[in-house]
Amino acid sequence: MINKRKEKDKRTRAKRGIVLVMLTGCFLTGCWDHVEIQERGFVLGVAIDKASPLPMKQETDYRSERDIEKMPLQKGEPSYTYTIQVPIIVFAKNQPTGVAGGGAEADATWNMTIQGKSFMEANRQYSTRTNYPPFYEHLQAIIISEDVAREGITASIDLFLRDHEMRRRTRVFITPGEAKTVLDVQPRIEDYPAMYLAQLPFNASKTSRILHKTDLGEMSELLHAGADFVLPRVVATKDEIKDAGAAVFKGDKMVGWLGELDTIYLKWVRDAVLGGVIVVSMPNDPESVVTLEIKSAKTKVRPKVEGNGIKMDIRVKAEFSLAEKTEAHFRNALDEDFLKELETKAERDLRENMEDTVRYVQKEFGADIFLFNLAMERYAPDTWDQVKDKWADIFPQVEVAVSVKAKIAEIGTMK
Incomplete structure (x- = not known):
């Protein structure tokens, strides 16, 4: 009896050992479709412009990567000019640990530009010019020109909304000029223009002139909902990019620009203020101003x-x-009456500017970029069911009443 029990225990241990070996084998296997990191062409940025006629016959003449290639299309004529930015690590000024070399004189990026009708076809065409296939899971920014945006952005970004490699957190920007020029910038500090641009919205805690909700995922949701929205405006020089102001969209078509100051008050209305300042005139001294830093804001x-x-x-x-105060003669900031006057002026300035921005957008664009439709759907659902099909006509007539309660909680330390 004892021998039978030992034999049974022995068989049980053997079976457990076999199962353990099989499971271990599963965990030790590699990914069947893996690609080594050094064999990927990481794409950091994509610029989308309108295609324009070219003077040369691109089918027969060679062009370098700095020029625009017009590839023979399977169907139709090119609609867009696509530019992708790939980093060249060995030429970066800021080298990763363990990477030798670096060269301040050499470009740290490779910008490849192709004209085509669809980004999918253009993307495969890039593979004729680089032995590293383009890889988009590290894509930082998409820049779209005003010309493309005014005709509608859905067709130009369809692949970015569908493909599994595209990150939903990728930033989207609109520029009044040629989108390609934004990727041509040579930043003073950062190596890669696309990464430099993608980091700028994080400064929204310092100034409300910057739109910080600009990602591909949020834009996709608004497009599918048929909602109006805004995207950040960027302009570029040889070595600098500025992110301030906004492009206004009615559906998927851009209808105009919103200035930097109007963008500030748009964010106040939408409860999207992360930080920044407001500037008010000094009580009884219009020539002097007081700068108030925003510590918290709720709308x-x-x-x-x-x-x-x-x-x-x-x-x-x-x-x-x-x-900060700019008055010529010092006034005690501990004075309660003085602080109360400042609070009153801040309340009045915010109220007037917010109301003025709403009226301007209603009259100029008729686009509900304030998301009043969402407030209607949430807090007045019965009325919303009656007006939602006519909201585009109703929105410009909607009245607004703004009330502001401001408090100056900190005055700094002075001696």
Whole structure:
């Protein structure tokens, strides 16, 4: 009996050992379709421009990677000019640990430009010019020219919304000039223009002139919902990119630009303020100003249905610190009456500018970039069901009433 039990235990241990070996083998196997990291062509940025007629016959004449290649298309004529940016690590000024070389005189990026009708076809055409296949899981930024945006962006970015390699957090920007020039910038500090550009929205905690919600995923949701929206405006020089202001979209077509100051108050209405400053005139001294730094900001938007009219009740609570004064004669910032006057001026300036921005957008664009439609759907669903099909006509007539409660909580330390 004892021998039978030992024999059974022995067989059990053997079976467990076989199962363990099989499981271990599963964990030790590699990925069947893996590609070594040094064999990938990492794409950091994509620029999309309108295709333009070229003076040379591209089918027969050689062009370098700095020029635009017009490839023979299977169908039709080219609609867009696509540029991708690939980093050249060995020429980077900021070298990763363990990488030798570097060269301040050599370009740290390779920008390849091709004219085509679809990005998918152009993307495969890049493979005729580089032995490293383009890889998009590290894509940082997509720049679209105003010409493309005004005709509608859906066709130009369809692949970016579908392909599994495209990250939903990729930033999207609009430029009034040629999108390719943004990738041609030679930054003073950063090696790669696409990474330099993608980092700029993180400064939204310092200034509200920057739109920080600019990613591909959010834009995709708004496009599918048929909503109006904004994308950040960027302009470029030889060695600098500026991110300020916004492009206004009605559906998938751009209808105009929103200035830097209007962008500030757009963010106040949309409860999207992360930081920045507001500047108000000094009480009893219009020539002097006080700069207030935003410490916190909260906006609530609630619709009010009054008969056949709709009004948006916008309530703001904000807390500031007194950052700087430019008056010629020192005034004690500890004075309660003085601080109260400043709070009143901040409240009035914010209220007037927010109302003015809403009226300007209603009249100029008729685009609900303030997302009042979402407030209607959430807080007045019955009314929304009745007006949603006519919202494009109703939005320009919607009244707004803004109330602001401001508090200066910090005044700094002075001796």
